Amino acid sequence: xxxxxxxxxxxxxxxxxxxxxxxxxxxxxxxxxxxxxxxxxxxxxxxxxxxxxxxxxxxxxxxxxxxxxxxxxxxxxxxxxxxxxxxxxxxxxxxxxxxxxxxxxxxxxxxxxxxxxxxxxxxxxxxxxxxxxxxxxxxxxxxxxxxxxxxxxxxxxxxxxxxxxxxxxxxxxxxxxxxxxxxxxxxxxxxxxxxxxxxxxxxxxxxxxxxxxxxxxxxxxxxxxxxxxxxxxxxxxxxxxxxxxxxxxxxxxxxxxxxxxxxxxxxxxxxxxxxxxxxxxxxxxxxxxxxxxxxxxxxxxxxxxxxxxxxxxxxxxxxxxxxxxxxxxxxxxxxxxxxxxxxxxxxxxxxxxxxxxxxxxxxxxxxxxxxxxxx
Amino acid sequence: xxxxxxxxxxxxxxxxxxxxxxxxxxxxxxxxxxxxxxxxxxxxxxxxxxxxxxxxxxxxxxxxxxxxxxxxxxxxxxxxxxxxxxxxxxxxxxxxxxxxxxxxxxxxxxxxxxxxxxxxxxxxxxxxxxxxxxxxxxxxxxxxxxxxxxxxxxxxxxxxxxxxxxxxxxxxxxxxxxxxxxxxxxxxxxxxxxxxxxxxxxxxxxxxxxxxxxxxxxxxxxxxxxxxxxxxxxxxxxxxxxxxxxxxxxxxxxxxxxxxxxxxxxxxxxxxxxxxxxxxxxxxxxxxxxxxxxxxxxxxxxxxxxxxxxxxxxxxxxxxxxxxxxxxxxxxxxxxxxxxxxxxxxxxxxxxxxxxxxxxxxxxxxxxxxxxxxx
Numbered sequence: 001x002x003x004x005x006x007x008x009x010x011x012x013x014x015x016x017x018x019x020x021x022x023x024x025x026x027x028x029x030x031x032x033x034x035x036x037x038x039x040x041x042x043x044x045x046x047x048x049x050x051x052x053x054x055x056x057x058x059x060x061x062x063x064x065x066x067x068x069x070x071x072x073x074x075x076x077x078x079x080x081x082x083x084x085x086x087x088x089x090x091x092x093x094x095x096x097x098x099x100x101x102x103x104x105x106x107x108x109x110x111x112x113x114x115x116x117x118x119x120x121x122x123x124x125x126x127x128x129x130x131x132x133x134x135x136x137x138x139x140x141x142x143x144x145x146x147x148x149x150x151x152x153x154x155x156x157x158x159x160x161x162x163x164x165x166x167x168x169x170x171x172x173x174x175x176x177x178x179x180x181x182x183x184x185x186x187x188x189x190x191x192x193x194x195x196x197x198x199x200x201x202x203x204x205x206x207x208x209x210x211x212x213x214x215x216x217x218x219x220x221x222x223x224x225x226x227x228x229x230x231x232x233x234x235x236x237x238x239x240x241x242x243x244x245x246x247x248x249x250x251x252x253x254x255x256x257x258x259x260x261x262x263x264x265x266x267x268x269x270x271x272x273x274x275x276x277x278x279x280x281x282x283x284x285x286x287x288x289x290x291x292x293x294x295x296x297x298x299x300x301x302x303x304x305x306x307x308x309x310x311x312x313x314x315x316x317x318x319x320x321x322x323x324x325x326x327x328x329x330x331x332x333x334x335x336x337x338x339x340x341x342x343x344x345x346x347x348x349x350x351x352x353x354x355x356x357x358x359x360x361x362x363x364x365x366x367x368x369x370x371x372x373x374x375x
Numbered sequence: 376x377x378x379x380x381x382x383x384x385x386x387x388x389x390x391x392x393x394x395x396x397x398x399x400x401x402x403x404x405x406x407x408x409x410x411x412x413x414x415x416x417x418x419x420x421x422x423x424x425x426x427x428x429x430x431x432x433x434x435x436x437x438x439x440x441x442x443x444x445x446x447x448x449x450x451x452x453x454x455x456x457x458x459x460x461x462x463x464x465x466x467x468x469x470x471x472x473x474x475x476x477x478x479x480x481x482x483x484x485x486x487x488x489x490x491x492x493x494x495x496x497x498x499x500x501x502x503x504x505x506x507x508x509x510x511x512x513x514x515x516x517x518x519x520x521x522x523x524x525x526x527x528x529x530x531x532x533x534x535x536x537x538x539x540x541x542x543x544x545x546x547x548x549x550x551x552x553x554x555x556x557x558x559x560x561x562x563x564x565x566x567x568x569x570x571x572x573x574x575x576x577x578x579x580x581x582x583x584x585x586x587x588x589x590x591x592x593x594x595x596x597x598x599x600x601x602x603x604x605x606x607x608x609x610x611x612x613x614x615x616x617x618x619x620x621x622x623x624x625x626x627x628x629x630x631x632x633x634x635x636x637x638x639x640x641x642x643x644x645x646x647x648x649x650x651x652x653x654x655x656x657x658x659x660x661x662x663x664x665x666x667x668x669x670x671x672x673x674x675x676x677x678x679x680x681x682x683x684x685x686x687x688x689x690x691x692x693x694x695x696x697x698x699x700x701x702x703x704x705x706x707x708x709x710x711x712x713x714x715x716x717x718x719x720x721x722x723x724x725x726x727x728x729x730x731x732x733x734x735x736x737x738x739x740x741x742x743x744x745x746x747x748x749x750x
Contacts, residue, residue, distance in 0.1 A: 031423045035414035042407035081617025114615030220620040240489030242456025245595040250625035
């Protein structure tokens with residue numbers, strides 16, 4: 001990164017800090033205010049959780065287990081611990097180390113290859129990087145122990161396989177004796193597209209991970225859900241991995257708060273995103289994936305350099321107090337891809353409002369970029 | 376566990392909850408009050424930590440690194456994650472999976488054998504279960520990659536090797552090319568006995584783990600400290616293990632609070648414990664290990680059944696509001712062993728006060744037990 005870009009990033013961070021409005025996720029709460037809120041909520045409990053036991057933590061696990069229609073659930077500090085651990089259990093049961101994953105899986109891109117280095121599993125990628133795994137991508141036969149399906153697939157704009165295709169994949173897995181694991185970091189977003197309940201979706205999987213902070217606005221943490229036996233084994237592995245803590249109290253309280261405040265909004269955000277995307281996509285020069293959206297998130301491609309884009313976002317935030325985008329998730333020679341996660345923040349305004357401001361912030365720049373390219 | 380004992384345990388838990396005074400650790404703070412306190416402290420920071428970065432978390436790591444005189448430090452959710460991870464790094468560097476540990480090491484007794492099952496290391500125990508590892512216990516030569524020394528050794532009442540013996544062990548390890556790792560869950564207690572600073576003690580080790588909640592009263596969490604290179608590698612493994620979280624903010628704030636409130640008290644507690652132990656040991660029928668104490672903790676053996684002892688503690692707590700002991704850590708046919716960790720709670724009263732109340736609570740029972748045995 002050039003010194004110039006560093007400076008832009010500093011300006012971006014400062015502008016984001018000062019901003020009064022954002023298109024991203026939920027309205028920001030200061031750490032101190034959040035802790036005040038949790039202190040208030042904590043008065044409902046006479047004692048903290050201790051090593052994974054006690055009403056504080058068990059109520060949350062029970063609540064998420066019920067949402068997912070699973071017999072049992074276990075709180076984890078992170079999906080990065082919960083997911084390879086789940087796959088290890090499936091692997092041990094089947095005496096087979098191979099795991100099938102999408103090329104953009106979090107386990108392959110963002111976990112320092114812990115799946116292999118720490119958990120001793122062997123990843124095999126299936127499907128194309130630009131679209132979710134389809135039934136047609138699955139081999140005739142396999143010796144793999146599990147199939148990981150990320151619903152929705154974050155790195156490709158929150159795409160989902162069709163419900164029919166998903167059912168066919170699960171049927172394939174059952175026939176092969178392969179465990180189905182859902183990477184449901186953003187599973188909360190799936191019900192409206194599938195017109196199915198969370199439980200009906202989760203029923204397809206042997207194990208499901210959901211995140212408690214991304215869409216929900218908690219502090220950190222995750223839930224792994226499955227059968228009672230599966231979770232009993234997960235508890236042992238969690239101890240081995242150092243994830244069974246003396247107390248998780250603030251994380252638990254924040255997750256409960258997040259479910260109260262944001263779970264419903266995630267569903268509403270899907271419908272809002274259906275309105276928002278066509279509006280934003282009408283701005284000449286950018287393109288949105290997927291369009292129409294399939295979840296309450298999407299990706300936007302700008303044929304601009306990283307510096308041009310971040311400067312535009314920063315300038316606009318400095319002038320208006322409105323954050324239009326987060327930093328690009330992907331930068332290539334042809335341009336930048338940004339992720340937009342829609343939540344209560346965007347929904348405070350109309351889709352027209354965001355269209356207007358995106359046009360103001362990026363329209364001239366995109367027009368200039370098009371002209372330059374045309375010359 | 377018999378149904379009868381279950382009932383006693385419930386009564387014990389309730390009495391503990393209601394109690395107004397305790398000999399154990401630091402005065403209890405309600406979760407809600409603790410979160411209020413952390414909310415207050417959070418106003419010092421303009422932003423939360425994000426994936427292990429930012430002033431909030433780096434200031435704590437820096438503070439503990441300085442206390443331990445180490446170039447670098449990394450926050451972990453638990454010692455159960457930090458320690459095998461540290462040993463794995465030493466092991467990879469030396470291409471040797473064997474690790475030397477005391478028979479009562481936390482890694483052997485309380486971690487579901489994660490050291491072996493998850494981290495792929497092979498434990499070899501050295502020394503006797505009833506005393507710390509001594510230089511004389513170490514083999515002439517070894518192919519092990521690391522030597523784990525728990526200072527003080529919790530399961531044996533907080534015993535320590537002499538400073539001279541410790542130096543000899545470290546010298547042996549250096550000569551053998553074996554890494555020295557300190558399990559310093561309670562390392563904060565060591566300076567007065569050794570008449571050495573924390574940094575002078577930690578200097579003997581290649582890697583040091585310290586806990587942020589046990590003696591310090593944080594919520595959960597640990598620090599691993601070592602060379603800059605070692606910690607850079609630990610950061611990669613921490614990601615693999617799922618310990619690099621979106622935010623640890625409440626844990627970090629609580630650890631800072633704990634250092635402010637309790638670090639000095641741990642040193643004072645050593646001197647207090649020196650006064651307390653002879654007083655308590657004068658009660659006929661119980662015995663204290665070690666005597667004299669070497670840290671601000673000790674073990675007490677009661678020749679009573681678990682039920683007799685817990686009922687006595689519960690009865691006394693119900694009558695007086697004073698908690699005299701926590702549940703036994705070890706129960707054998709000949710009796711029960713309890714751990715006493717001395718902190719600001721005990722120090723609110725004189726050693727004579729605790730002697731009086733222990734005599735009241737246990738004296739008659741111990742006398743009866745002696746008489747029964749004598750018959």
